[in-house]
Amino acid sequence: MLSFRNITGLSILLFFIALLGVLFAEGSYIWLILPCLFWLVMTAIGSFHISWNYHLHATHRSANKNSRQVAITFDDGPDPTNTPKILDILKNHRASASFFCIGKRMQEYPEILKRIQREGHTLGNHTYTHSVNMGFFGSQRIFSELKRTNTVAQEILGKHLQWYRPAFGVTNPAIKKALEQTDLRAVGWSIRSYDTLPLSEAFLYKRITKRIQGGDIILLHDTGEKTVAVLERLLLFLQQNGWEAVSVDTLLKEETND
Ligand SMILES: [Zn+2]
Numbered sequence: 001m002l003s004f005r006n007i008t009g010l011s012i013l014l015f016f017i018a019l020l021g022v023l024f025a026e027g028s029y030i031w032l033i034l035p036c037l038f039w040l041v042m043t044a045i046g047s048f049h050i051s052w053n054y055h056l057h058a059t060h061r062s063a064n065k066n067s068r069q070v071a072i073t074f075d076d077g078p079d080p081t082n083t084p085k086i087l088d089i090l091k092n093h094r095a096s097a098s099f100f101c102i103g104k105r106m107q108e109y110p111e112i113l114k115r116i117q118r119e120g121h122t123l124g125n126h127t128y129t130h131s132v133n134m135g136f137f138g139s140q141r142i143f144s145e146l147k148r149t150n151t152v153a154q155e156i157l158g159k160h161l162q163w164y165r166p167a168f169g170v171t172n173p174a175i176k177k178a179l180e181q182t183d184l185r186a187v188g189w190s191i192r193s194y195d196t197l198p199l200s201e202a203f204l205y206k207r208i209t210k211r212i213q214g215g216d217i218i219l220l221h222d223t224g225e226k227t228v229a230v231l232e233r234l235l236l237f238l239q240q241n242g243w244e245a246v247s248v249d250t251l252l253k254e255e256t257n258d
Contacts, residue, residue, distance in 0.1 A: 001053075002042070002046065002052050002053075002054060003053065003054055003055075004043065004046065004054050004055050004173065007038075007039060007042045007043065007046070007054075008039065011035045011036070011038055011039035011042075012035075014034070014035035014038065015032065015035040015036070018031035018032050018034065018035060019032060042054075046171075047135065047170055047171060047172050048168075048169065048170060049169075050166060050169040050170075050171055050186075050188040050189075051188055051189075051190070054171065055171040055172055055173060055175065055176045056171050056175065056176040056179060056186055057186065058166075058171075058186035058187055058188040059185070059186070059187050059188065059217075059252060059255070060187075060188040060189060060190045060217060061189075061190035061213075061215045061216055061217050062214070062215030062216075062217075062251050062252060062255065063215065063255060064214060064215050065213055065214045065215055066214055067214035067215045067251075068214060068242055068243055068244055069214065069215065069243070069244045069245075069246045069250070069251055070212060070214070070215070070216045070217070070218060070238065070243055070244075070245060070246070070251070071097070071098060071216070071217045071218065071245070071246055071247060071248045071250075071251040071252075072095070072097045072098070072218050072220060072231070072234070072245050073097065073098045073099075073100060073124075073165070073187075073189065073217060073218060073219055073220065073248065074086065074097060074098070074099045074100070074220050074221060074222035074227075075100045075126055075165060075219065075220075075221050075222075076100075076101075076102060076105075076126065076130065076221045076222065076223045077099055077101055077102070077105060077109075077112070077221075077222040077223060078099070078101055078105050078106065078108075078109040078112035078113055078116070078222070079105075079109075079112075079222050079223045080109055080112065081225075082222050082223060082224060082225060082227065082228055083099075083109075083112050083116070083222045084112060084115070085228045086222050086227070086228055086231060087112075087115060087116065087119060087121075089228065089231050089232050089235065090119070090121070090231075090235075090245075091119060093235040093236075093239065093245070095235055095238075095244075095245035095246075096120055096121055096122075096245060096246050096247040096250065097121050097122075097245065097247060098121060098122035098123070098124060098163070098247050098248040098249075099116050099121055099122070099123055099124065099222065100123075100124040100125070100126035100163070100164075100165040100187075101113065101116075101123060101124070101125075101126055101149075101153075102126050102127060102128070102129070102130045102149075103125070103126075103127065103128035103129075103145070103148055103149030103152045103153075104128055104129055104130075106149070106152045106153060106156060107152055107156075110156045113153075113156055113157065114156065114157065117157050117159065120247075121247055122163065122247035122248050122249045123153065123157070123159070123161060123163075124161055124162075124163030124164060124165055124187065124248070125146055125149045125150060125153070125161045125163065125164045125165070125184055126149070126164075126165050126167060127142075127145045127146065127149060127166075127167045128144075128145040128146075128148040128149045128152075129145060130167045131167070132168075134166075134167045134168065134170060134175075135168070135170045135172055137174060138174055139173075139174040139175075139177035139178045139181075140178070142174055142175055142178035142179075143177075143178040143181050143182070145178075146164065146178060146179070146182050146184060147182070149161070150182075150184075161184070162183070162184065162185055163184065163185055163186075163187050163248060164179065164182075164184035164185065164186050164187070165186070165187055165188070166186065169188065169189075171186075187217065187248055187252075188217070189217045189218065189219035190213075190215075190216045190217050190218075191207075191208055191211050191212070191216050191217070191218045191219065192219045193207060193208055193218065193219055193220050193227075193230070194207070195220050195221055195224060195226060195227045195230065196221050196223075196224065201226055201229050201230055201233075204226070204227075204230045205230050205233050205234065205237075208230070208234060209234065209237050212243070215251065217248065217251070218234075
């Protein structure tokens with residue numbers, strides 16, 4: 001398995017083999033650099049690819065590929081302009097979704113947060129600040145980000161959040177340690193839409209719909225107008241093809257996090 005632990009162990013082993021080669025077989029010192037480079041490259045890629053489960057275990061999809069259900073998820077809200085539009089569309093299509101909200105934004109837009117809950121969608125923790133430096137924070141600081149967000153949700157909604165999606169999908173040993181101090185369950189995605197990049201609506205729609213399989217978790221962001229338009233078309237596609245859009249709670253109801 002491509003885990004931080006396994007790759008670190010393998011890199012150390014390769015380093016000592018290279019060291020023996022240098023000491024006893026007149027090998028070049030360059031051989032000592034290669035295991036270090038291997039470790040660095042694997043760890044850099046693993047930290048940015050939550051689907052690898054490199055640092056921590058996250059759920060990326062339902063294990064049931066025969067399911068006709070998919071979970072649409074929105075990160076980075078609540079957004080005062082786009083989240084209400086998204087909620088309207090979901091309501092019109094009688095669809096459920098999941099919103100991984102930023103704690104600070106929850107405090108700014110408590111009424112939108114309450115509406116998300118009232119309309120039956122799942123809410124999750126997406127850190128308090130969503131700082132671009134999150135990958136460099138120590139475990140205590142990350143723990144306080146997670147705890148503060150859960151406290152804000154508890155104060156506004158009277159609800160304990162159970163799900164966590166890492167900001168930027170970045171994971172590392174400090175995030176793993178912080179997460180272990182909470183009862184949050186990490187959730188990733190199996191389809192990344194790239195809706196925050198300057199790509200056309202048509203491209204995003206095609207990218208998602210051509211990949212859809214039963215049990216998928218789709219990553220979108222409720223912060224952009226383009227996503228609102230893509231959602232409308234995506235829900236129509238799901239309906240026409242006999243798919244059901246459900247919350248992460250419903251999709252993963254029977255599954256354990258082991
Ligand atoms: Zn985010």
